[in-house]
Amino acid sequence: MGRLAESFWLNCEIFLLTLLFALPLGLIISFGSMSRWQPLSWFTKTVVWIIRGTPLMLQIIVLFYAPGLLGWGNWWGSGTSGRFSAAVVAFVINYSCYFSEIFRGGIQGVPVGQTEAGQVLGMTKTQIFFKITLLQVIKRILPPMGNEIITLIKDTSLARIIANKEIIMMAQEYSAKGLIWPLFSTGVFFLVFVGTLTLLFMWFEKKLDYFRI
Amino acid sequence: MAILEVENIRKSFGSTEVLKDISFSLEKGHALAVIGSSGSGKTTLLRCLNFLERPDGGVIRVNGDILFDSKDPNTQRESEIRKKRLHFGLVFQAFNLFPQYTVLRNVTLASELLEKERRGEEQATRIANRGIREYALELLDQMGLSDKVELYPHQLSGGQQQRVAIARALALKPDILCFDEPTSALDPELTGEVLRVIRSLAEKKTTMVIVTHEMAFARDVAEYVIFLDDGVIVERGTSQEVITNPQEERTKQFLSRFSQN
Numbered sequence: 347m348g349r350l351a352e353s354f355w356l357n358c359e360i361f362l363l364t365l366l367f368a369l370p371l372g373l374i375i376s377f378g379s380m381s382r383w384q385p386l387s388w389f390t391k392t393v394v395w396i397i398r399g400t401p402l403m404l405q406i407i408v409l410f411y412a413p414g415l416l417g418w419g420n421w422w423g424s425g426t427s428g429r430f431s432a433a434v435v436a437f438v439i440n441y442s443c444y445f446s447e448i449f450r451g452g453i454q455g456v457p458v459g460q461t462e463a464g465q466v467l468g469m470t471k472t473q474i475f476f477k478i479t480l481l482q483v484i485k486r487i488l489p490p491m492g493n494e495i496i497t498l499i500k501d502t503s504l505a506r507i508i509a510n511k512e513i514i515m516m517a518q519e520y521s522a523k524g525l526i527w528p529l530f531s532t533g534v535f536f537l538v539f540v541g542t543l544t545l546l547f548m549w550f551e552k553k554l555d556y557f558r559i
Numbered sequence: 560m561a562i563l564e565v566e567n568i569r570k571s572f573g574s575t576e577v578l579k580d581i582s583f584s585l586e587k588g589h590a591l592a593v594i595g596s597s598g599s600g601k602t603t604l605l606r607c608l609n610f611l612e613r614p615d616g617g618v619i620r621v622n623g624d625i626l627f628d629s630k631d632p633n634t635q636r637e638s639e640i641r642k643k644r645l646h647f648g649l650v651f652q653a654f655n656l657f658p659q660y661t662v663l664r665n666v667t668l669a670s671e672l673l674e675k676e677r678r679g680e681e682q683a684t685r686i687a688n689r690g691i692r693e694y695a696l697e698l699l700d701q702m703g704l705s706d707k708v709e710l711y712p713h714q715l716s717g718g719q720q721q722r723v724a725i726a727r728a729l730a731l732k733p734d735i736l737c738f739d740e741p742t743s744a745l746d747p748e749l750t751g752e753v754l755r756v757i758r759s760l761a762e763k764k765t766t767m768v769i770v771t772h773e774m775a776f777a778r779d780v781a782e783y784v785i786f787l788d789d790g791v792i793v794e795r796g797t798s799q800e801v802i803t804n805p806q807e808e809r810t811k812q813f814l815s816r817f818s819q820n
Contacts, residue, residue: 459655466609466649467669467731468641477668481659557658558713 350528353516354535356430357502360512364437364498371438372445379450390446397443403504406436410508426510433505437498444494452487453479456559485554492547496540560623562587562766563608563735568617570603577603578614579790585735585783588764592771592781592798596813600790601770605737608768610644621646621734648728652740654720656712656727663708666695666727673731691730698726702756718749722756736760738769754780774817778802786810 378390397405410432413421422428456479464474506515513532520528561584570578577600585591593601606612608619610627613635619627626643628634634643656665670691678684699708702722712720721741728736738757742750754776760767761780771777777784777798784801786794786809794807805811 457653457655459651459653460657462611463651463655463657464669465611466644466647467727468645468673469669470641473672477672478657485659557711559658 347531350513350516350520350531350535353511354513354532356505356510356512357499358539359430360434360437360502360505360510361499363434364441364502365495367434367438368441368445371442373449375442375446376449376453379446380453394443394446397440398447402436402440402501403507405440406433406504406507409436409439429508429510430505432508433510437502437505441494441498445491448487448490448494449483451490452483455486456482481554482559485557485559488547488551488554492543495547496543499539499543500536560587561585562622563768564618564620565608566618566620568604568607568614568619570600570607570612570614577790578607581617581787581790581792583785583792583795585766585768587734587766589783590761590765590767590769590781592769592777592784593787594771594774594777594784594802594813595787599787601787602739604787605649605739605768605770608735608737609647609649610640611649645731646734648731648733648736650721650724650728650736650738650741652743654712654717654724654744656720656723658712661709661711662699662704662715662723663692663695665712665723666698666730667691669727670695670730695726695730698729699723701759702726703752716749717745718752721745721753725753725756725760735766735768738767738771740770740772742771742773774802774814786813788813 375390375394379387379394381387381390410422410429413419420428422432460478460482461474464478469477503512503514506512513535517528517532563585565584566582568578568581569576581600581604583591593604595601603612607614614627614629616629617627618625618629621643625631625634626646633639657668660668667688671688674687674691675684678687696705696708699705702725704719704722704726707715707719707723712723715723721744725736725741741757742753745753750773754773757767757769758776758780767781769777769781779798781798784796784798785792786801786805786807788809794801794805794810800806801810802814805814
């Protein structure tokens, strides 16, 4: 049980690091795809299409092995830390693309009248974004974000494909020795984690319940 | 002297010419009603005054200062426009209140941000903010909303929301207050309370440009009326002249649709 918990910590690390980097990066990508400068928006949309259009598992493998195979040297260093970094980078790229689409939907969903009201009141673009648009966007994207983030914690197990010792890999190793309980305990770990996330999102939605959009 | 002078404003969207050479002026303390059917360019005209659209040609002057000149790129820089648009206030058809803020905060937000920008200094700002708050409460009192200041927009009726929007526009003390069909999104019962507020502003000699479909209201409140059709000013004059006794055939046709009800 203790060793299962230890390996689940790896899943949690990937989860937290992905959120930490993919949320801001996703926002930047969403600005790119909404850019009025056509080349940028086309480029961004193509990247998002490729990342969302191919399996995350494949992306992890490619990112880990490609530098070596292409003769660009060893990007990821050796040992577990290299495998871990490669997995995290793959997750950040993949999830920031999904997040960017959620952000885009949320931002475009705010009526243009809100921006115009800010403009005629002499606000700058930055003030309009942070003082008016942002909270409305957050309220709007909370449900789809909840979905995506719940998927993320379960996806972290894909990191095993480049031999990161995450919880499902460990559980499988134990069960190969003839034990069934590690598989069930693993399920419980995820259930508890997702349950906590769900409560967190419910609380957050309730917090923003004081206004309507 | 005219507070507002508009000369030869032109605006096209693609190949559609929405405003064709519009010129008019307005005296301080007067109200101007702009009437005309949908698609005649009324709203676009108002949006040009508020820099939400950039005219393709023409000059806009306030108090004799050139705010916009299509031939002078210096008047079209974003940073310049932001300061200049404060000469105008705009009340939207759809209110566009900020849903996440209370009524009071909706009214004070822009003033506080401007104050912060102007001074930056903590202490000075705190005193100034108290002034801003007091002025906002005074405006909301004038709008008959003293008991609603801590509510959120969704807790108000449409008429109340529009009165908040009027207070919000007034909070920045604009030279000219513009209304874009302020009652078109309201039930007939709620229209009256908003029109009453605008009427009281007229009595206090607020300079206003009002785009409206309420003909009786335009006749009673506005000193001058412009009838816009297909991007052209077809008829202009005092409200009595244009609404009660129109000369142009097109104006008569338009107004007859209102007198029928």
